[in-house]
Amino acid sequence: MNRSLASGIFSVVSAKVVVLVVTAISTPLLYRFLGVSAFGEYAFLLSVFAIYMIFVSSGITDGVRKFLAEDRNEADWSEHVVGFYFRLAVLLAVLGALGLVLGAQSGLVAAVFGSGVAPYFYLLALLVISAQFRDYARKTLMGFGLERYSEPLKILDKVAFVVIALPLTYLGIGVAGALAGHLVASLLVTVAGLTLVHRRISLSCVFTRPTNRFPRKQMLTFNSLNIVLVFLLMSLYHIDIVMLQRFTDSSAVGNYRAALTLAEFLWFVPLAIQTVFVHSTSELWSQNRHRKISKLASKTTRYTFLLTAVMAVGLAALAEVAVPIYFGSDAEPAVEPLLLLLPGALGFALARPILAVSQGNGTLRYPIAATGGAALINVILNAALIPRYGMHGAAVATSIGYGTMFVFHCLSARLVGFDPLDDARLVRVALTTVLAAVPIFALSSGIANPWFALLIVPPVGFAIYLAFALLVGALDLTESFEVLAMLPDPIGSKADAIHGRLENSSERGPAPSQLQSLLFLAGLSLFLTGLVLGFLHPDQQLVP
Structure with a gap:
């Protein structure tokens, strides 16, 4: 990049x-x-x-x-x-x-x-x-x-x-x-x-x-195919709202929309990447730089997974606190749909940059087929679940539809001509998420004051997640500063200098075992979590 x-x-x-x-x-x-x-x-x-x-x-x-x-x-x-x-x-x-x-x-x-x-x-x-x-x-x-x-x-x-x-x-x-x-x-x-x-x-x-x-014909063909693609994509956004309005009342639609609003906060970085990648990768495709595209796409997939997953974990941990504060007590019914939507929202976030790279190629039949498969699953499940389960059924159906987008677009990407999983490290990122979720949820549940929880959990949770990501190998320390080096000066130049020093020092003595470091940090995180819970609730036994 x-x-x-x-x-x-x-x-x-x-x-x-x-x-x-x-x-x-x-x-x-x-x-x-x-x-x-x-x-x-x-x-x-x-x-x-x-x-x-x-x-x-x-x-x-x-x-x-x-x-x-x-x-x-x-x-x-x-x-x-x-x-x-x-x-x-x-x-x-x-x-x-x-x-x-x-x-x-x-x-x-x-x-x-x-x-x-x-x-x-x-x-x-x-x-x-x-x-x-x-x-x-x-x-x-x-x-x-x-x-x-x-x-x-x-x-x-x-x-x-x-x-x-x-x-x-x-x-x-x-x-x-x-x-x-x-x-x-x-x-x-x-x-x-x-x-x-x-x-x-x-x-x-x-x-x-x-x-x-x-090339009018080429442009009109692209326009026509893109309309089909965007229609299928936008149906994933809106078909649940339209069907809820048909089968339930406006109050249910309003609370479900509130849940969607919070879940969609996870997408702001993936959508930004998608916005830039459509026209930026068009130039790379025109130069036939397939290896560069695969490297760019797979790194982006990994960074998107890391950032979106930590946001999803934090939002899930604070859902019961955040929703009533944010929308008011009338919105408490939105908490459960929000929790049901988060896994799918994570999958959709991962799919968006991959879709953008495919759009940049201009060959849209594979992305259309992938999006169409997810949209079809979404429509069928919404039609089956909304009449019986209302907004909870819509949340389950939409979450599954969102999640299948990532799977289908990974398959589509290979047919288009690039590999978005080449350096995605999905297993390591998933392990990071599972390990970090334990202390983050424990920390959130141990803080009685909701405003204090909103103040403390996000930064502490991010620090815990970042530490696990570095130790598991989902993110390299040099990569952190490589990403910062892309920012405008003075941040970019300073980060670039640190990045260079880290690369030069990588040839020094052997680093500690990642497994040993991981076990140490896991134990430390659990200890600190227990300490926080004991401090905030001294009359509560952590172990029954």
Whole structure:
């Protein structure tokens, strides 16, 4: 992973961290201002909108960033790509908006989803147009490698939504106020994003027709296949919400959405990696650097597994504490669905970077088959379990569907032409997770004060997990500083210097046995856990 790729990932991750913080603050407020039922209705509308936008937008956004990133020696290649996809975006946005208006006016929406949500579809029609060009502008900038511009636009989108939506919902405008927040925010990002694109390439190129040699057929084929892929992928996100709305009430949907919101926090780094990898690996595929791609994919799989697993363990250990504090006491029913969702969310996190590398290749039939298999399992299980078990059935079905994504996409990757498990060290990472989970859960259960638990468990748990990862061999000490060396200066340069010293010192005397170190740390962790429990609960016997 070179510094330019790392800087792109760092830009995306940084933006996602900011968005994550803003989301973490705003979501419980939105939950409280709307109420459980209205929050469930709002979540349902966003799920329907997300599925609908797949056919309007997904071929545009992934296509423009993939083909802009390709290294083609053709005259005015970038101008032709930008213009081609802009014209296509206009056409699909207009058709998409008209489709929603006609659906609402004809009574089709009321017949399918109920008369209560039909008026909101006029707002969604406006959002189709603004969201189309918001995403087009951002993904065009990413295709140029300008994540330093595209990612602040994502922050602008989230912050503007919060600034508009929270006051409106607080004043009692309800779901319409939340949708208005999305509409205004996307309009702001559209104006800013297209202005930045125009500075790079004049938007007058939208009026210039490329020559007959321009690969329209290849682009449209990629767009069509990508729509299928994204539809299958997004069904994993939203089909459970849509089916829950059909078989249960809005309160169950609202609590399940709350559980999903917390489980999806695990994905912010994998999604950032996926966002950058689609266009970054397109260049590597065009150069036939298969060995480099396998090395990059397998290391990314391992790092994603490590980071996501420790987050999953911490979230599971603190679920009963975090959910009521975060969403309020009304959300306590969301705890069990959250615990059921976490294993699948971990598998989905691992699948996302692998899928991105496959998308960069442009051969989508294998990723489509892999995603389709997981989506089919997800639909079948949701249909079987939701009518009987409600949101608990949805959580089990969705978790299994998410988990199969990783298995299927590992098989797909081999057919595409790379090995995402070459240096993934799955057994060592799994062992690290199991060993670290024991003291982390014991520490969480031993702290009676919920706020103190939220303060202490995450940093201590991360330190325990990192120590086990180093001793088991899931992570090398030099790799830790190698990753930090990719960050911008001054952190990157200092970490690079430490990394060099560690590599030079590796040839010195033999290191202690990893097994001995592991046993020592395991004993120390258990001892400290018992000590903490005894200190916090002196009247409680640790051993019956």
